[in-house]
Amino acid sequence: xxxxxxxxxxxxxxxxxxxxxxxxxxxxxxxxxxxxxFREAMDRMAIKPNLIVLDITLPDATGWDVANxxxxxxxxxxxxxxxxxxxxxxxMEHFRPKAYLAKPFAIDELLDLVQQYAPVA
Amino acid sequence: xxxxxVTLPFRPAKRPVWYGPAGYLATIGGLTLxxxxxxxxxxxxxxxxxxxxxxxIVVAVSVGWGLKQGILASVLGFLAANFFFTQPVFTFTVxxxxxxxxxxxxxxxxxxxxxxxxxxxxxxxDARQSxxxxxxxxxxxxxLTGQQSRPGTLEEVAxxxxxxxxxxxxxxxxxxxxxxxxxxxxxxTLVGEHPESNTVVRMPLLVGGxxxxxxxxxxxxxxxxxxxxxQRMVAAFTTQLQMALERDRLHSxxxxxxxxxxxxxxxxxxxxxxxxxxRTPLTSIKSAAxxxxxxxxxxxxxxxQGFLKAIVQEVDRINRIVGNLLDISLIEAGRMQPHKExxxxxxxxxxxxxxxxxxxxxxxxxxxxxxxxxxxxIDDIQIDEVLTxxxxxxxxxxxxxxxxxxxxxxxGDLIRIEVADQGPGIPPEHFSQLFNRFYRVTVDSAGxxxxxxxxxxxxxxxxxxxxxxxxxxxxxxxxxEGAVFWFTLPICSVExxxxxxxxxxxxxxxx
Numbered sequence: 001x002x003x004x005x006x007x008x009x010x011x012x013x014x015x016x017x018x019x020x021x022x023x024x025x026x027x028x029x030x031x032x033x034x035x036x037x038f039r040e041a042m043d044r045m046a047i048k049p050n051l052i053v054l055d056i057t058l059p060d061a062t063g064w065d066v067a068n069x070x071x072x073x074x075x076x077x078x079x080x081x082x083x084x085x086x087x088x089x090x091x092m093e094h095f096r097p098k099a100y101l102a103k104p105f106a107i108d109e110l111l112d113l114v115q116q117y118a119p120v121a
Numbered sequence: 122x123x124x125x126x127v128t129l130p131f132r133p134a135k136r137p138v139w140y141g142p143a144g145y146l147a148t149i150g151g152l153t154l155x156x157x158x159x160x161x162x163x164x165x166x167x168x169x170x171x172x173x174x175x176x177x178i179v180v181a182v183s184v185g186w187g188l189k190q191g192i193l194a195s196v197l198g199f200l201a202a203n204f205f206f207t208q209p210v211f212t213f214t215v216x217x218x219x220x221x222x223x224x225x226x227x228x229x230x231x232x233x234x235x236x237x238x239x240x241x242x243x244x245x246x247d248a249r250q251s252x253x254x255x256x257x258x259x260x261x262x263x264x265l266t267g268q269q270s271r272p273g274t275l276e277e278v279a280x281x282x283x284x285x286x287x288x289x290x291x292x293x294x295x296x297x298x299x300x301x302x303x304x305x306x307x308x309x310t311l312v313g314e315h316p317e318s319n320t321v322v323r324m325p326l327l328v329g330g331x332x333x334x335x336x337x338x339x340x341x342x343x344x345x346x347x348x349x350x351x352q353r354m355v356a357a358f359t360t361q362l363q364m365a366l367e368r369d370r371l372h373s374x375x376x377x378x379x380x381x382x383x384x385x386x387x388x389x390x391x392x393x394x395x396x397x398x399x400r401t402p403l404t405s406i407k408s409a410a411x412x413x414x415x416x417x418x419x420x421x422x423x424x425x426q427g428f429l430k431a432i433v434q435e436v437d438r439i440n441r442i443v444g445n446l447l448d449i450s451l452i453e454a455g456r457m458q459p460h461k462e463x464x465x466x467x468x469x470x471x472x473x474x475x476x477x478x479x480x481x482x483x484x485x486x487x488x489x490x491x492x493x494x495x496x497x498x499i500d501d502i503q504i505d506e507v508l509t510x511x512x513x514x515x516x517x518x519x520x521x522x523x524x525x526x527x528x529x530x531x532x533g534d535l536i537r538i539e540v541a542d543q544g545p546g547i548p549p550e551h552f553s554q555l556f557n558r559f560y561r562v563t564v565d566s567a568g569x570x571x572x573x574x575x576x577x578x579x580x581x582x583x584x585x586x587x588x589x590x591x592x593x594x595x596x597x598x599x600x601x602e603g604a605v606f607w608f609t610l611p612i613c614s615v616e617x618x619x620x621x622x623x624x625x626x627x628x629x630x631x632x
Contacts, residue, residue, distance in 0.1 A: 103400040
């Protein structure tokens with residue numbers, strides 16, 4: 001168990017939602033990096049996160065592209081998928097995210113899931 | 122669709138009524154004249170030459186009028202030759218046996234000639250008629266097959282058939298089966314002359330085994346039936362017409378099915394897009410509200426203010442989406458009418474950019490407005506929507522931190538407003554459909570193929586509003602990076618002006 005704050009990468013294209021969730025995650029004791037696109041997510045992955053919260057609809061790709069890319073990494077990072085629409089069953093089957101959180105979600109629901117897969121020490 | 126039914130007015134037959142009697146008169150006249158001349162020159166003519174002269178008249182009458190007149194000429198010629206030129210003259214008795222033989226030979230020869238000539242005449246007429254029939258049927262089939270459901274096609278074929286058969290009227294009455302399966306018949310009302318005594322011939326039109334309508338032929342007053350050739354022609358024509366109707370019916374049901382399929386696909390796509398677009402701000406609201414409600418965190422006053430502000434903004438955003446949906450319903454109903462008043466475009470730009478400042482937070486915004494732009498007659502709420510949609514698009518389709526620019530300048534009698542971004546630009550294949558309703562630019566994605574974004578309503582609304590203001594819209598890619606969306610608004614609303622075709626700024630190429 002790490003003594004430092006868990007590091008979470010939050011990939012979401014909507015700036016408003018991103019800032020609200022980030023504020024809440026930070027208040028709950030996480031270190032959060034935000035990404036608004038696939039490209040940004042890749043840039044932010046220089047530091048490997050403990051958990052990724054992933055929106056499926058991104059401006060330059062889908063969350064599945066990010067998941068696909070993450071899959072190629074040596075030690076996979078747990079992923080929580082969020083979406084405003086029911087997720088694609090095939091991709092869910094293939095990538096097996098830790099959890100799927102349907103929008104609109106309450107912040108406690110997200111925090112509970114995050115706490116489960118990246119507990120704050 | 123082909124027109125319901127067609128009726129054409131009366132046209133008289135080609136041959137006048139006096140044609141037949143004139144033949145008999147000519148026969149009698151010709152024989153009388155020939156007899157008088159030959160009798161006057163009695164010393165010069167032999168009995169044999171009188172037979173030849175009469176024979177010539179018989180053939181001439183047969184050629185000119187036909188068998189009946191020919192036979193009449195033969196009999197009269199025989200009697201005249203007997204009475205005037207055979208011994209004893211001026212009696213119908215014949216003295217010499219050779220004269221009897223000559224007279225009987227003449228009568229036989231004359232009768233045979235007139236029959237032969239009449240048959241030739243009839244054959245020539247039949248050949249002409251069948252040639253005409255072929256030509257008519259060819260023209261009819263050309264009309265029926267050449268055009269796909271063109272309005273007026275049925276009028277044309279009815280006119281052709283009526284002209285070909287010299288009919289008083291020709292009607293094609295369609296009784297299309299309704300949804301319940303009951304056929305509703307449409308009664309024809311004849312235009313022009315239509316004596317009730319006219320014979321009417323009706324042929325059912327069968328399409329797909331079912332009675333689809335009626336072909337109704339009104340014969341000219343003198344006629345009681347169609348000739349065999351005409352019947353053949355009508356039968357062939359009916360077959361052609363049935364095939365055309367069948368094809369037309371299949372074609373329209375195919376179109377209907379295709380329209381339904383597309384409408385269903387569009388509705389499904391729109392609903393899922395709207396669901397996604399609504400759920401994002403709803404998530405912001407729910408996250409912010411539940412965050413505020415959380416007992417685990419002590420939010421500072423400014424943080425609380427931030428969440429509450431976010432909630433208000435997101436409610437506005439949802440309201441804009443709902444507004445867009447209502448706009449589309451107005452556009453579909455053709456009721457997108459601007460309530461124009463004089464406004465400065467600068468004020469609209471300021472209002473919109475201030476309202477969108479939270480969304481624009483991650484995009485450096487620059488505004489460039491030409492000095493002293495005149496007030497223009499616009500519906501400020503609608504133009505606000507145009508600008509909001511264009512700016513939201515710029516935010517939605519470009520990566521964080523790329524700048525967005527709003528420009529306004531005068532261009533002749535127009536004011537031109539541009540929203541430029543520095544995102545990935547518009548793939549050229551999308552330009553033609555960019556402003557179409559439900560059309561969404563897709564993003565190339567390695568894992569999931571083409572990913573459409575948004576509802577596909579924003580730019581369609583932009584176009585409808587701008588055009589309702591008498592302006593134009595367009596989009597182009599900048600040479601280095603990003604897309605430019607522009608629209609024009611006339612400075613004077615009374616006059617209609619042609620908008621500039623390409624972007625005003627010379628460094629942006631038009632595509």
